Amino acid sequence: MKVLLISPKAHTGGLEALRKGHQILQGLLYVAAAARDAGHKTTVAIADSTDVDRYIRRYQPDILGVSCVTATYPISREILNHVHSANPSLPTIIGGHHATFMYKEVIRETGVHYVCRGEGEEVFVQLLSSLEKGNPEPAVEGIVFQKDGVFFNDNEIAILDDLNKIPRISRDLVAPEFSFSPKLVSSRGCPFQCSFCSISAFYGGKYRQRSVDDVFSELLEFISWGYDQFWFHDDNLTVDKAWLTDFCNRILEHKLKIHWNAMSRVSIIAKEPELIALMARSGCSLLSIGLESGIPEVIESLNKKIDLGDIAKAIKVMDRIGITHNWYMILGSGDKYDTPGYLKQSLDFFCKHRLGYVVISILTPFPGTKVFEQLQSEGRILHYNWEDYDVTHCVYQPLGMSPKEMESFLSKAYIKIYLSKGWRLIPLAIRSLKTGAMKPNHIINGIRIMIESKLLGKDITKAMAKRH
Ligand code: B12
Numbered sequence: 001m002k003v004l005l006i007s008p009k010a011h012t013g014g015l016e017a018l019r020k021g022h023q024i025l026q027g028l029l030y031v032a033a034a035a036r037d038a039g040h041k042t043t044v045a046i047a048d049s050t051d052v053d054r055y056i057r058r059y060q061p062d063i064l065g066v067s068c069v070t071a072t073y074p075i076s077r078e079i080l081n082h083v084h085s086a087n088p089s090l091p092t093i094i095g096g097h098h099a100t101f102m103y104k105e106v107i108r109e110t111g112v113h114y115v116c117r118g119e120g121e122e123v124f125v126q127l128l129s130s131l132e133k134g135n136p137e138p139a140v141e142g143i144v145f146q147k148d149g150v151f152f153n154d155n156e157i158a159i160l161d162d163l164n165k166i167p168r169i170s171r172d173l174v175a176p177e178f179s180f181s182p183k184l185v186s187s188r189g190c191p192f193q194c195s196f197c198s199i200s201a202f203y204g205g206k207y208r209q210r211s212v213d214d215v216f217s218e219l220l221e222f223i224s225w226g227y228d229q230f231w232f233h234d235d236n237l238t239v240d241k242a243w244l245t246d247f248c249n250r251i252l253e254h255k256l257k258i259h260w261n262a263m264s265r266v267s268i269i270a271k272e273p274e275l276i277a278l279m280a281r282s283g284c285s286l287l288s289i290g291l292e293s294g295i296p297e298v299i300e301s302l303n304k305k306i307d308l309g310d311i312a313k314a315i316k317v318m319d320r321i322g323i324t325h326n327w328y329m330i331l332g333s334g335d336k337y338d339t340p341g342y343l344k345q346s347l348d349f350f351c352k353h354r355l356g357y358v359v360i361s362i363l364t365p366f367p368g369t370k371v372f373e374q375l376q377s378e379g380r381i382l383h384y385n386w387e388d389y390d391v392t393h394c395v396y397q398p399l400g401m402s403p404k405e406m407e408s409f410l411s412k413a414y415i416k417i418y419l420s421k422g423w424r425l426i427p428l429a430i431r432s433l434k435t436g437a438m439k440p441n442h443i444i445n446g447i448r449i450m451i452e453s454k455l456l457g458k459d460i461t462k463a464m465a466k467r468h
């Protein structure tokens with residue numbers, strides 16, 4: 001079969017604005033690679049409803065798939081609605097986090113033929129094989145469809161048993177006009193259960209790893225294609241010390257000259273300085289870490305399970321060995337701590353510590369999270385305009401302030417944190433550029449946002465709104 005997979009052209013503001021240019025979602029590349037390995041001619045493109053026809057004409061697909069997270073679902077919905085009216089006989093499927101949790105609404109709103117709930121590599125291929133045999137209603141858990149008002153195959157979210165079987169992604173899967181930059185995923189899932197994060201619900205609380213052999217051979221393949229900077233998409237790369245030690249040692253044994261970035265947690269950085277030093281020697285140049293709040297009660301309420309006492313130690317460990325650090329901060333917790341006073345206290349904590357970069361989000365109730373369940377049951381979700389679920393808008397009613405106050409606090413927090421760094425920003429930027437931890441456009445965008453919001457008085461969320 002001929003398969004066309006669409007990564008929605010994102011117009012989301014917020015963090016996305018800092019990543020100028022569209023990216024093909026890596027998850028879709030895995031689905032594409034699985035379809036290719038099963039013998040289907042597969043292409044991935046980036047599109048919205050205005051240009052999807054171009055790719056349909058070019059690739060003449062027998063099935064069209066789209067991906068989405070919550071903020072990009074409206075773009076995928078428009079694509080599907082457009083495709084269904086222009087090509088009524090073309091089967092369609094949607095996957096990704098939002099579709100997984102909101103499949104009933106997604107089917108109702110888009111008329112999509114199938115929703116993939118969970119990991120797509122195996123179940124999508126099973127669907128293709130069933131369609132080839134003329135059966136459009138396969139009994140495959142995770143491939144949901146609706147018939148006569150009844151949903152089929154929606155009892156379980158599809159999860160792969162063995163991550164070593166995930167297929168290899170490659171350039172030829174991507175339409176030629178789009179760039180391809182391979183990312184590494186050594187594990188999927190996370191053993192923690194933070195209340196604002198949908199990972200544990202999506203992966204059913206499971207944490208699975210690929211073998212060091214498998215990931216390392218993929219890394220060598222990417223290097224042979226000319227890449228030397230990599231981002232691990234693992235939700236938390238530092239879960240398994242033995243795995244990571246083995247992996248880093250292989251990089252050193254092979255004398256690979258690469259830079260890589262990953263996501264980690266503060267406690268392991270503070271408690272395992274030798275592991276972090278080994279990571280640095282093997283090319284780790286940036287770690288992103290969820291700190292979320294400077295208030296212990298909020299950390300507890302978010303179920304984050306970190307000790308704020310570890311922060312200073314972790315910073316010292318990373319500074320000593322030259323790993324740039326990027327910290328995530330969340331404004332809001334959905335409970336009584338959502339007041340200007342508590343937010344200010346949290347911000348003061350962030351300003352006081354010598355943190356590297358800080359990325360700030362407003363608490364967003366993504367479907368599948370505990371926060372979503374809680375705020376929905378309390379009737380405090382203000383609306384379901386999903387495009388605003390981009391972490392720069394406050395879409396819930398905080399208990400101790402207005403949503404507008406929360407949004408304007410975001411602007412103030414960014415300005416205050418970055419101004420508090422003063423001249424330290426210059427060596428930080430130089431080091432990040434040298435190691436590829438940041439690209440010049442990230443830095444230029446950051447400076448532009450600061451100037452527009454501080455000097456020209458523009459609302460920071462508008463200053464951050466994406467420009468292409
Ligand atoms: C890396 C990452 C990014 C990168 C993406 C880079 C890239 N080229 O892919 C960047 C930094 C750009 C990014 C941006 C954003 N991200 Co992000 N990101 C991640 C992260 C950590 C890993 C993504 C990944 O590769 N996962 C591994 C792949 C294999 O999984 P997958 O994407 O889910 O795909 C599988 C299935 O969902 C399914 N599937 C997906 N699509 C389809 C389509 C079809 C047809 C089929 C059959 C199957 C299928 O099969 C895939 C293979 O198994 C995830 C967390 C996570 N673990 O997923 C957050 C995550 C996806 N991001 C999130 C968010 C909120 C965002 C932003 C909105 C933040 C912002 N305000 O800017 C933007 C939106 C960007 C966009 N355009 O979609 C949330 C989404 C929550 C939600 N419900 O919306 C997540 C889950 C993080 C979290 N814990 O909350 N992100």
Ligand code: SF4
Nearest residue numbers: 190192193194197235
């Ligand atoms: S926020 Fe990070 S540590 Fe918490 S559950 Fe999600 S992936 Fe795991």
